[in-house]
Amino acid sequence: MKKIILASNNSGKIREFNTMLAGMYEVVSMHEMQVEEVPETSLTFVENALIKARNASAQSGLPALADDSGIVVDALEGAPGIYSARFAGNHGDDEANTQKLLDEMAQVPDAQRSARFWCAIVFVEHANDPTPIIIQRGWEGEILREKSGNNGFGYDPIFYVPTHKKSSAELSAEQKNTISHRGKALQALLAELKK
Numbered sequence: 001m002k003k004i005i006l007a008s009n010n011s012g013k014i015r016e017f018n019t020m021l022a023g024m025y026e027v028v029s030m031h032e033m034q035v036e037e038v039p040e041t042s043l044t045f046v047e048n049a050l051i052k053a054r055n056a057s058a059q060s061g062l063p064a065l066a067d068d069s070g071i072v073v074d075a076l077e078g079a080p081g082i083y084s085a086r087f088a089g090n091h092g093d094d095e096a097n098t099q100k101l102l103d104e105m106a107q108v109p110d111a112q113r114s115a116r117f118w119c120a121i122v123f124v125e126h127a128n129d130p131t132p133i134i135i136q137r138g139w140e141g142e143i144l145r146e147k148s149g150n151n152g153f154g155y156d157p158i159f160y161v162p163t164h165k166k167s168s169a170e171l172s173a174e175q176k177n178t179i180s181h182r183g184k185a186l187q188a189l190l191a192e193l194k195k
Contacts, residue, residue, distance in 0.1 A: 001026045007052035007066035020186050033060040045120035058127035069119035071155045075108045094154050105143050113142045119181040121189050133192050137184040
């Protein structure tokens with residue numbers, strides 16, 4: 001089976017992609033291939049995903065997948081956006097990031113709390129691939145005034161999903177994977193790769 005590198009060391013993401021691509025590709029991590037991370041220097045999810053995919057492919061010699069995702073809040077002119085993982089300063093501090101977003105939204109009226117999770121997934125055959133597959137998907141919702149639910153991670157406890165009348169953190173993993181930004185992007189990518 002053909003190997004593909006995922007520009008990530010997140011074991012949860014590696015498992016998720018391996019499950020989705022079973023029978024087509026064996027997904028390996030950057031750690032397994034001794035690939036060094038590269039700075040994400042762009043202002044868009046797509047360009048950052050491309051930077052990561054091209055870097056992983058160049059260092060490993062394998063086709064590469066990368067995703068870049070975050071939460072986009074209309075009342076904050078799109079923030080935290082590409083800085084979602086380090087909104088409060090330290091990369092990956094979910095508690096601090098969530099609290100900072102709640103603080104910044106404290107005075108925003110209920111009718112103006114719209115937001116969306118956004119995911120850009122990129123696939124390149126090789127580092128210089130001139131025709132990468134680019135998939136982008138969003139997941140519409142609203143920012144709650146306080147946390148609700150214990151599932152998921154990141155901003156899930158404060159992201160309200162109107163279609164289900166729950167926060168993302170109150171959904172089961174199965175529910176979330178069928179309606180989320182990443183779930184929809186992965187399904188679309190799978191359809192493209194099968195072509």
